[in-house]
Amino acid sequence: MRIETDALIVGSGSAGLAAALTARSEGLETLVIEKTDKIGGTTAYSGGVMWVPNNHLMEQAGIEDSTLRAMDYLRNTVGNRVSEERLLGFVENAPRMLKKLTDEGCLQVEIFEGFPDYRAEVIGGVLGGRSVEPKVFPGRKLGEEFGSMRARKFSSPVAGTMTELRRLAVIKTNFFEALKSWRVFTRAVFGKLFGSEYVSSGRALTSWLTFSAKKNGITFRLKHRLVELIEDDGRVVGARVEDEQGERVEIFARKGIVLAAGGFEHNAELRAEYLGKHAAIDRSSGSEGNEGDAIESAKAIGAAIDLMDDAWWAPTFMVPEVGPQIVIFERGKPGQIVVDHLGNRFANEAQPYNDFVKAMFESLVVNDEMTSCFMVFDQNFRDRYPLATMMPGITPEKHLKSGFVRKENSIKELAKSIGVDAGNLVSTVERFNAMAVSGKDKDFGRGDFAFDRFSGDDIAKPNSCLAPLNRAPFYAIEMFAGDLGTKGGLMTDESARVINQAGEVIAGLYAVGNCSSSVMGHFYPGAGGTIGPAMTFGYVAGMHMAKEIK
Numbered sequence: 276m277r278i279e280t281d282a283l284i285v286g287s288g289s290a291g292l293a294a295a296l297t298a299r300s301e302g303l304e305t306l307v308i309e310k311t312d313k314i315g316g317t318t319a320y321s322g323g324v325m326w327v328p329n330n331h332l333m334e335q336a337g338i339e340d341s342t343l344r345a346m347d348y349l350r351n352t353v354g355n356r357v358s359e360e361r362l363l364g365f366v367e368n369a370p371r372m373l374k375k376l377t378d379e380g381c382l383q384v385e386i387f388e389g390f391p392d393y394r395a396e397v398i399g400g401v402l403g404g405r406s407v408e409p410k411v412f413p414g415r416k417l418g419e420e421f422g423s424m425r426a427r428k429f430s431s432p433v434a435g436t437m438t439e440l441r442r443l444a445v446i447k448t449n450f451f452e453a454l455k456s457w458r459v460f461t462r463a464v465f466g467k468l469f470g471s472e473y474v475s476s477g478r479a480l481t482s483w484l485t486f487s488a489k490k491n492g493i494t495f496r497l498k499h500r501l502v503e504l505i506e507d508d509g510r511v512v513g514a515r516v517e518d519e520q521g522e523r524v525e526i527f528a529r530k531g532i533v534l535a536a537g538g539f540e541h542n543a544e545l546r547a548e549y550l551g552k553h554a555a556i557d558r559s560s561g562s563e564g565n566e567g568d569a570i571e572s573a574k575a576i577g578a579a580i581d582l583m584d585d586a587w588w589a590p591t592f593m594v595p596e597v598g599p600q601i602v603i604f605e606r607g608k609p610g611q612i613v614v615d616h617l618g619n620r621f622a623n624e625a626q627p628y629n630d631f632v633k634a635m636f637e638s639l640v641v642n643d644e645m646t647s648c649f650m651v652f653d654q655n656f657r658d659r660y661p662l663a664t665m666m667p668g669i670t671p672e673k674h675l676k677s678g679f680v681r682k683e684n685s686i687k688e689l690a691k692s693i694g695v696d697a698g699n700l701v702s703t704v705e706r707f708n709a710m711a712v713s714g715k716d717k718d719f720g721r722g723d724f725a726f727d728r729f730s731g732d733d734i735a736k737p738n739s740c741l742a743p744l745n746r747a748p749f750y751a752i753e754m755f756a757g758d759l760g761t762k763g764g765l766m767t768d769e770s771a772r773v774i775n776q777a778g779e780v781i782a783g784l785y786a787v788g789n790c791s792s793s794v795m796g797h798f799y800p801g802a803g804g805t806i807g808p809a810m811t812f813g814y815v816a817g818m819h820m821a822k823e824i825k
């Protein structure tokens with residue numbers, strides 16, 4: 276079969292949907308193919324937060340930012356690992372992308388309240404405003420199509436924005452702060468009464484974008500997998516695609532093909548080749564369709580690749596019957612520490628997740644083998660905060676029976692249970708407890724940074740990230756080096772065009788999101804640091820294709 280369109284978008288995550296909406300809005304006939312039977316990719320599993328420096332919501336809220344300031348931040352963090360042109364391409368276009376999508380009614384967003392950049396202390400960093408999140412989406416808007424939207428295996432029992440859910444996480448210690456999130460309860464009641472499901476975070480993002488895409492006449496073909504690219508006279512003109520019966524379809528795209536097919540987190544061979552053996556595949560929280568197909572197909576026609584040895588790392592619990600669950604804000608909460616196989620702390624637990632896993636690789640790999648590490652906490656911590664799908668204070672018996680959660684009456688017994696030296700763990704806890712009382716983590720500076728404190732809880736004084744572990748029983752959960760997906764892929768220029776190994780543009784071919792090598796280099800700038808750039812370069816690719824025909 277042969278199909279023709281103006282723009283072919285491969286993949287239906289945030290990068291692909293932003294590219295599709297932009298191309299369509301600029302007048303192009305647009306087709307999205309998606310390998311799996313669901314729309315949304317890893318984006319649908321995500322928090323849905325977009326890092327968009329200098330965005331129009333900041334201006335409305337009176338938060339200062341500028342292109343120069345954002346460039347300062349990225350120069351000081353990403354450094355020269357990524358070209359100045361690409362960095363500027365991101366910084367200039369990110370606010371344009373958000374403005375266009377919101378002005379055209381494709382997306383409703385708000386600022387993720389008070390979320391600082393991950394290195395807010397660096398010159399150019401800000402204490403909030405750049406991280407933007409989707410508003411809650413009422414599923415009924417999508418009608419029957421709602422069933423085609425990808426959903427997480429486990430999600431919060433109530434639908435709320437990240438701002439709302441973060442407030443709820445301290446309901447046991449700061450009831451009045453949690454009360455500000457009253458809307459989550461009215462949504463729950465309204466949803467029950469009228470049989471309508473509300474979705475939030477990444478699922479809301481993909482739902483808003485898909486709703487608009489369908490309304491604007493963008494065609495979707497699910498269970499259609501890109502297999503190879505078709506070239507003609509040095510230009511990519513189409514793609515060979517396989518449907519679920521294994522039938523080949525040739526799709527020709529008059530204006531361009533945008534590869535938005537995610538990373539290679541679920542391709543065991545590519546992981547082994549590029550990420551090594553310490554980052555196990557089953558600890559990835561990425562969407563299962565992401566097997567590096569687009570990277571391989573573009574490589575086959577000479578595309579260059581970069582950053583393949585890196586991922587968007589996140590410390591992860593392996594929850595029985597659920598699978599990987601990333602551990603983000605919990606590490607900043609007072610009353611827990613993370614210790615290595617000897618019972619020693621090895622890093623600031625509260626630091627951004629990407630950096631924490633890098634610290635895990637540095638400290639836990641011994642004789643080329645990854646050793647274990649555990650989050651250790653006391654009953655106060657368990658009573659106060661949600662953790663790994665568990666509500667505050669409720670530790671299901673099945674988790675104790677399976678050994679996922681270890682619970683003992685003393686630190687000594689807990690040490691035995693997790694196989695670390697008891698004397699060592701006892702002295703680690705004693706030292707930590709003394710520092711918690713003083714409010715200063717002399718070993719790793721936990722609580723010294725804006726992001727740490729954002730994850731903390733003001734109930735703990737004088738340092739909102741520190742409280743002694745002093746109330747039995749004591750608990751431990753093993754923590755693993757996991758990922759949200761990979762960040763290496765096809766090299767692109769500031770217009771999202773794929774570059775070949777000679778450094779030249781491959782005409783007609785664009786790559787965006789996790790199948791392109793990240794504009795953030797080895798850095799993770801702030802919440803939304805993957806989806807912000809993915810959507811920005813999706814927008815850039817859409818605009819570029821449209822400009823080519825004007």
Ligand SMILES: Cc1cc2nc3c(=O)[nH]c(=O)nc-3n(C[C@H](O)[C@H](O)[C@H](O)COP(=O)(O)OP(=O)(O)OC[C@H]3O[C@@H](n4cnc5c(N)ncnc54)[C@H](O)[C@@H]3O)c2cc1C
Nearest residue numbers: 286288290310316317318322324501564788789803805806
């Ligand atoms: C729990 C969790 C929370 C996260 N929270 C955030 C957050 O709040 N903010 C943030 O910035 N990042 C977050 N991330 C990371 C973020 O979700 C991803 O980096 C981002 O969504 C990737 O977007 P993408 O469009 O490149 O890929 P995806 O969203 O993964 O989409 C790729 C799509 O391409 C499809 N595909 C693959 N191969 C083919 C093929 N051959 N043919 C056709 N289709 C194909 C896939 O099936 C998939 O649907 C989070 C991740 C997780 C797991």
